[in-house]
Amino acid sequence: MRVVCTACSCLCDDVLVKDKVYHACRKGFKLIKGEREETSINGEKSSLEESIKVARDLIDGKKLLIFGLDNTTCEAQEVALKIAKDFEATILDHSFIYNIQEFLKLPSIKLEKFRDEGYVSIFWGSNPHNSMPRLLSRFIYYPRSGKRQKGYEEDRFLVVADLRKSETAKIAEKSKSGLFIKIDNDYELIKSFIRVIEGKACKYLEVAKVLKELEKAEINAIFGGGGLLRNLKDAKLFKELIEKTGVYFVPTLNKANHRGYIEMMIKKTGFLAYDFKEDTNLSKDKILNAFKDCDVALIVASDPLRTLPYELSKILTEKKLIIINSLKSIIAKITKSVVISTEISPFSGGSMIRCDGVKVQIERQSEKVSDLDVLKMLMEV
Amino acid sequence: MPNPMEIYKLLPKTNCGKCGEKTCMSFAFKLLNGEKKLEDCKPLYSKEYDVIRKKLEELISIVEKAKETGLIINEELCIGCANCVVSCPVHVEKDPKNAGIGRGIEIDEPILRIENGVVVVINLSLCRRYGKNRTLCVICRENCPTDAIAFVEEL
């Protein structure tokens, strides 16, 4: 069967699952064939109904924190938000680590359009080789498509700005149609672009070559990763760079539906994390207290012990936990919690929003309960 | 990767011709190319050559991993990014609407395909490094950032 791979925000729709998994990268294969979680209560196997009932009893009347959600479908995210409202809970994902809102307002481009017409791609604080392994081969550098039939040798130019020589940087460095800029300060690189445009001297001399390449085509884009989004306190100067160069911006958020969560939260609450009890935005400085103050945490499609700073995830391990997940997680392994096993997203149906903002539909191909089903059950019990 | 001289040094060097080659040096070359097998050298299987034969077997085991064009894939290093599959000029020509534009390759017998998360060699007879009009194409290797692809002569 043909599935949409939800291992990262490339959301590859050409993956074939038969006797083997075809076309999916190592990340995709790990998701599709990885070891699944088992439904259990405090380490003892249990039925779905029993687990839902115990979970619901845990939630009722308690201070609830809902965390995760970046790897589940838009529909499940919406139900989670409704639970947060109904139970006056706090809801958040990993976005508080980034300064993403302002960046999403910058002019952006669909990956298919870039594949057909794009020339210069600048990966800034981003190493898609690991975060979105097929991004270069599917959309950015290697395809011979639309107006870009000559492929990477002549029709593309790859720039990587990073503090270390990543795998993507290695491709850029050894290619005739690429350039690696080793940076130690994102602001200085932005300033270098602006200063060269203004005819002034700058720190990173390579930007002159990049600007020359940018002039050769109309469609060029910056792909900003965690390294960039985390480091810039605001997007003001970056916005100036985008305006002056006329390039598009695409965030390379690696979690499959991270963008779906961000868009939903901005639309419905205006913020990326929200405390419904206080009816207020949960700012970065309140996160630690929100973790400390909760009685129960509902974790959806995430393993906080792998993704959160230890000072936060450690607090969660001391709380009562309800874990809704498909693949085995460390948090389920080392805590006594209510674990509800769900179908992985490629089979569960629904929709997700790709890193460039395109909504991708996922066909339901399994009868096993999805994250959405479980969240609905939790609400309806 | 061993070179012919390393192999030759371990052979009996008698030029006995039992393998069908005129000289042991010629046998060493063909052994590396995969045209001959170690078993073709009969004298090596006498007791006096036991230790040397084991050394040769170790050397040749590396060669045997290589496919016809001398392409070796180290699956441990591959992450299935498909740069090799999409950049391959033969794939572009044979499957322009899938591999050519970055999608998973759909022709029946491609040179390379991503299976279970890593690249696998399927049909090397299509590779530009194979056959009568072969060229020294290195595109798949050049675009592998983790050096998971190598050619025999480069090791």
Place this chain on the structure above:
Amino acid sequence: MLDFTKLMKFEAKIVVVDDILLDGEVARALISKEFAKKLGINKSGFIKIIRNNSVCFEVKVSEFADGVDVVLPSGYFSAKLHGMDKVFLAEVEKCESADTIS
């Protein structure tokens, strides 16, 4: 002969990144050639990183750590060290084995 590098601590610039190949039940990381030399590590070895907690990693000398001293894959082990910053300085010393998920 005594290996004095075992007794020495060095400050290292560390970055936390996604890395599929290093992700697993054993703490693994990459180390730059220059920093490995400082520690007396040839090709591969073990290091202890001390910051908030201490975690022992199995390290491999790699070109992908060029530009920094140590590259940690994001995940359970690096989360114990990094706090909110994914680029940080920490003390590093040689050790004998790597941490595993128990």
